[in-house]
Amino acid sequence: MNAPSPYVRSTARVQENGKGEVMENETGRVEAFSDGVFAIIITILVLELKVPEETGSAFWHGVREQWPHYAAYVVSFLIIGVMWVNHHTIFSHLKRVDRPLLFLNLMVLMVVSVIPYTTNVLAEHLTEGGSANPAAVLYSLVTVAYALAFLLFWWYVTRVGHLFHEQVDKDGARATRVRFGLGAIAYPCTVLLAFFSAPLTLVAHFLIAIYYAANQIPIPLVVEEERLESASDLRK
Amino acid sequence: MNAPSPYVRSTARVQENGKGEVMENETGRVEAFSDGVFAIIITILVLELKVPEETGSAFWHGVREQWPHYAAYVVSFLIIGVMWVNHHTIFSHLKRVDRPLLFLNLMVLMVVSVIPYTTNVLAEHLTEGGSANPAAVLYSLVTVAYALAFLLFWWYVTRVGHLFHEQVDKDGARATRVRFGLGAIAYPCTVLLAFFSAPLTLVAHFLIAIYYAANQIPIPLVVEEERLESASDLRK
Amino acid sequence: MNAPSPYVRSTARVQENGKGEVMENETGRVEAFSDGVFAIIITILVLELKVPEETGSAFWHGVREQWPHYAAYVVSFLIIGVMWVNHHTIFSHLKRVDRPLLFLNLMVLMVVSVIPYTTNVLAEHLTEGGSANPAAVLYSLVTVAYALAFLLFWWYVTRVGHLFHEQVDKDGARATRVRFGLGAIAYPCTVLLAFFSAPLTLVAHFLIAIYYAANQIPIPLVVEEERLESASDLRK
Amino acid sequence: MNAPSPYVRSTARVQENGKGEVMENETGRVEAFSDGVFAIIITILVLELKVPEETGSAFWHGVREQWPHYAAYVVSFLIIGVMWVNHHTIFSHLKRVDRPLLFLNLMVLMVVSVIPYTTNVLAEHLTEGGSANPAAVLYSLVTVAYALAFLLFWWYVTRVGHLFHEQVDKDGARATRVRFGLGAIAYPCTVLLAFFSAPLTLVAHFLIAIYYAANQIPIPLVVEEERLESASDLRK
Numbered sequence: 001m002n003a004p005s006p007y008v009r010s011t012a013r014v015q016e017n018g019k020g021e022v023m024e025n026e027t028g029r030v031e032a033f034s035d036g037v038f039a040i041i042i043t044i045l046v047l048e049l050k051v052p053e054e055t056g057s058a059f060w061h062g063v064r065e066q067w068p069h070y071a072a073y074v075v076s077f078l079i080i081g082v083m084w085v086n087h088h089t090i091f092s093h094l095k096r097v098d099r100p101l102l103f104l105n106l107m108v109l110m111v112v113s114v115i116p117y118t119t120n121v122l123a124e125h126l127t128e129g130g131s132a133n134p135a136a137v138l139y140s141l142v143t144v145a146y147a148l149a150f151l152l153f154w155w156y157v158t159r160v161g162h163l164f165h166e167q168v169d170k171d172g173a174r175a176t177r178v179r180f181g182l183g184a185i186a187y188p189c190t191v192l193l194a195f196f197s198a199p200l201t202l203v204a205h206f207l208i209a210i211y212y213a214a215n216q217i218p219i220p221l222v223v224e225e226e227r228l229e230s231a232s233d234l235r236k
Numbered sequence: 237m238n239a240p241s242p243y244v245r246s247t248a249r250v251q252e253n254g255k256g257e258v259m260e261n262e263t264g265r266v267e268a269f270s271d272g273v274f275a276i277i278i279t280i281l282v283l284e285l286k287v288p289e290e291t292g293s294a295f296w297h298g299v300r301e302q303w304p305h306y307a308a309y310v311v312s313f314l315i316i317g318v319m320w321v322n323h324h325t326i327f328s329h330l331k332r333v334d335r336p337l338l339f340l341n342l343m344v345l346m347v348v349s350v351i352p353y354t355t356n357v358l359a360e361h362l363t364e365g366g367s368a369n370p371a372a373v374l375y376s377l378v379t380v381a382y383a384l385a386f387l388l389f390w391w392y393v394t395r396v397g398h399l400f401h402e403q404v405d406k407d408g409a410r411a412t413r414v415r416f417g418l419g420a421i422a423y424p425c426t427v428l429l430a431f432f433s434a435p436l437t438l439v440a441h442f443l444i445a446i447y448y449a450a451n452q453i454p455i456p457l458v459v460e461e462e463r464l465e466s467a468s469d470l471r472k
Numbered sequence: 473m474n475a476p477s478p479y480v481r482s483t484a485r486v487q488e489n490g491k492g493e494v495m496e497n498e499t500g501r502v503e504a505f506s507d508g509v510f511a512i513i514i515t516i517l518v519l520e521l522k523v524p525e526e527t528g529s530a531f532w533h534g535v536r537e538q539w540p541h542y543a544a545y546v547v548s549f550l551i552i553g554v555m556w557v558n559h560h561t562i563f564s565h566l567k568r569v570d571r572p573l574l575f576l577n578l579m580v581l582m583v584v585s586v587i588p589y590t591t592n593v594l595a596e597h598l599t600e601g602g603s604a605n606p607a608a609v610l611y612s613l614v615t616v617a618y619a620l621a622f623l624l625f626w627w628y629v630t631r632v633g634h635l636f637h638e639q640v641d642k643d644g645a646r647a648t649r650v651r652f653g654l655g656a657i658a659y660p661c662t663v664l665l666a667f668f669s670a671p672l673t674l675v676a677h678f679l680i681a682i683y684y685a686a687n688q689i690p691i692p693l694v695v696e697e698e699r700l701e702s703a704s705d706l707r708k
Numbered sequence: 709m710n711a712p713s714p715y716v717r718s719t720a721r722v723q724e725n726g727k728g729e730v731m732e733n734e735t736g737r738v739e740a741f742s743d744g745v746f747a748i749i750i751t752i753l754v755l756e757l758k759v760p761e762e763t764g765s766a767f768w769h770g771v772r773e774q775w776p777h778y779a780a781y782v783v784s785f786l787i788i789g790v791m792w793v794n795h796h797t798i799f800s801h802l803k804r805v806d807r808p809l810l811f812l813n814l815m816v817l818m819v820v821s822v823i824p825y826t827t828n829v830l831a832e833h834l835t836e837g838g839s840a841n842p843a844a845v846l847y848s849l850v851t852v853a854y855a856l857a858f859l860l861f862w863w864y865v866t867r868v869g870h871l872f873h874e875q876v877d878k879d880g881a882r883a884t885r886v887r888f889g890l891g892a893i894a895y896p897c898t899v900l901l902a903f904f905s906a907p908l909t910l911v912a913h914f915l916i917a918i919y920y921a922a923n924q925i926p927i928p929l930v931v932e933e934e935r936l937e938s939a940s941d942l943r944k
Contacts, residue, residue, distance in 0.1 A: 035268055036743060047352075078342070282589050292603055313582045449571075512748055517821070531838070
């Protein structure tokens with residue numbers, strides 16, 4: 001065993017054994033932080049729902065008039081939920097994080113965090129004659145920005161593959177880039193759709209979220225039996 | 237040991253040993269995310285409390301006038317707390333998560349996240365002559381939606397039982413469905429009650445939460461002694 | 473080894489080994505949920521700070537006029553921080569949770585969660601001639617409610633001591649009740665003080681928080697050497 | 709093995725083995741709490757973004773007028789993100805926490821938590837003729853306060869080094885104090901810059917965050933090979 005360099009990457013968690021697993025815990029704290037951001041973002045959507053002021057028999061009328069807020073709430077909740085699942089899936093294949101990854105992750109979170117705002121903008125303008133369409137364009141543009149940030153993140157992760165678990169098939173993972181990119185084509189399409197109909201844009205985002213929820217691109221694994229066996233030997 | 241399929245469910249956390257416990261960590265991150273949402277939801281209830289503007293000797297009068305907000309705060313805090321304990325209990329019996337479960341969980345969280353809104357609607361209208369009742373109906377309807385989402389979740393979990401820990405008695409768990417369903421009957425009753433009295437509806441929700449806090453349906457376990465012993469053999 | 477009862481407390485996390493450590497994970501998730509609530513409560517204090525509207529040279533004057541909000545922010549941040557440390561300390565001595573504990577914990581969290589509200593009430597009224605005192609009374613009353621909830625929690629935990637780690641000296645822990653109770657006497661005193669001076673009440677809360685930060689009542693431990701050694705034997 | 713003192717520091721997590729690792733878990737919960745605060749702070753930045761009220765063709769004009777809020781959002785998101793990474797790095801080198809550290813950490817969090825407020829103040833005043841500069845001064849002063857709190861934290865941690873992992877080179881860590889201090893000189897400079905130009909101050913903070921993101925001062929490690937080997941011996 002060679003003595004490691006006295007200067008290690010300072011983002012590493014220092015551990016007793018000083019081995020490769022040093023960075024492993026790191027993904028834990030990045031995941032926890034990201035989960036926190038996702039949980040807060042998905043939850044503060046509710047703060048945008050307005051209390052109807054109508055009293056008496058007009059109450060239900062006032063509730064019904066809030067439909068754009070309710071619809072936008074459901075769609076954005078679903079979108080952020082699916083984004084969380086995807087983020088989650090990627091990280092479950094990572095063993096380490098490094099400095100660029102931390103900041104690419106921060107970019108993804110920065111875009112996701114804007115969604116409650118664009119949700120509110122869209123809900124406020126959805127029934128306005130002239131501004132529903134641009135509000136829907138803004139809403140869709142943020143999903144495009146998310147797709148770009150996520151593709152950049154995925155491109156970085158698969159470029160060298162140095163952060164993956166050993167079991168991940170690095171070439172196979174790199175090959176999924178095109179499919180990931182094609183999958184994201186739906187978002188720019190919603191921008192175009194937004195010029196024609198804001199409500200249909202919301203419906204489209206709903207359907208895209210459902211589609212992504214059901215159909216996720218799997219990240220291929222190569223399980224090397226020998227390593228596994230030797231690993232379990234180590235535990236005996 | 238057979239080589240596992242190179243394509244595994246991509247929601248699995250990849251681990252050194254590549255065995256069944258691969259998915260086990262998964263419940264950890266879903267629980268953490270759900271806990272985050274519950275913690276945020278229960279905490280942002282306080283944002284709806286309004287500062288009394290009365291000064292001088294009228295201050296306490298202004299505080300007293302906020303009683304609907306205080307009462308709704310206490311009841312909703314308790315309701316969400318009990319929902320968290322229930323969510324918690326179910327997950328403590330799960331060993332794995334799969335794609336449908338993730339989304340059924342997301343549905344549960346989406347309904348729970350609406351509660352601060354309906355709490356605020358009810359508090360604002362509780363002392364209004366004509367709109368207190370419909371506001372209480374809305375409040376109760378969301379608890380019905382929660383009960384439905386939770387029953388669907390429980391129905392899915394107990395249908396095959398493939399996500400349970402080995403110790404859980406799958407047939408026994410399936411048999412609790414009826415009791416779970418009957419237990420949830422209280423929520424539709426509060427909808428009916430809401431047509432007659434909004435304050436009584438709030439009291440009813442308070443009592444239901446207390447009841448559920450004290451009386452929870454246990455999930456039966458079958459502890460197979462042999463497996464346990466062999467499991468502890470493995471650890472020696 | 474006797475076969476355990478097929479019905480176990482359903483709040484237990486089911487684990488492979490089916491032993492006493494079954495409940496241990498439980499404190500983990502309760503702590504995580506409580507930490508989430510504390511983190512959110514301490515953070516949303518900032519939402520109450522108002523942007524000064526004065527422009528030009530009057531800007532700093534506008535900032536200075538916000539001093540009650542800044543002072544209340546600092547004091548409440550410190551108070552909640554100390555409450556978190558105390559909560560933290562108690563839980564670090566627990567090995568298990570049970571149903572009553574979950575709800576006593578929920579009571580503590582419910583009171584803590586009100587603090588951003590009373591902070592805001594106090595800050596808004598601190599410079600009002602007639603309502604500063606009652607606002608300070610309200611602020612102090614919530615700290616009294618916290619002390620009561622926390623004492624009830626501690627009373628329950630120490631009554632039987634069945635939830636403690638083995639190392640905790642149960643009799644010694646029970647004996648701290650009086651000191652805990654005496655320590656909490658400071659809170660009712662601030663209620664009295666609030667009738668005379670609201671700013672002094674804020675100063676008193678600041679000093680109390682500093683005092684509790686520096687002087688915490690230790691929970692006595694009895695480390696039984698034999699058990700420890702046999703425990704490490706088990707690990708060999 | 710000597711019997712430990714019956715009174716241990718009560719912030720320690722009591723564990724079966726009663727050894728040095730007692731305090732190790734402690735950093736876990738402090739990190740989790742701090743991560744929660746950072747995640748909430750970075751996320752509630754979005755709550756300050758205002759929905760443009762302009763309808764029709766004026767919508768995009770209304771969006772463009774929000775540019776100070778968008779710019780301040782991006783810069784503050786980046787600043788808090790970098791602060792999180794730094795906080796994270798320090799804690800990854802700690803093995804224990806003690807009472808003073810808990811409160812120095814609380815001071816850091818208290819300053820960071822103010823950033824959404826100063827972000828909002830700056831965004832609201834950025835296009836005001838006379839108050840943009842003082843608002844930028846206020847924004848920069850909070851970053852100075854953060855630097856001071858962080859240096860105090862780092863000074864305490866490196867003074868004795870009793871909280872570090874064994875692998876950390878304590879003398880080397882102490883020697884980084886000067887570099888840490890010099891690195892923080894950029895913040896007071898932004899205060900001076902703020903007297904001349906508020907927009908340039910925002911740009912400066914953006915560039916500082918990018919610089920710190922890319923260039924972090926490493927904490928030197930001394931890995932003692934012997935200890936590591938004996939440690940892995942213990943695990944066999």
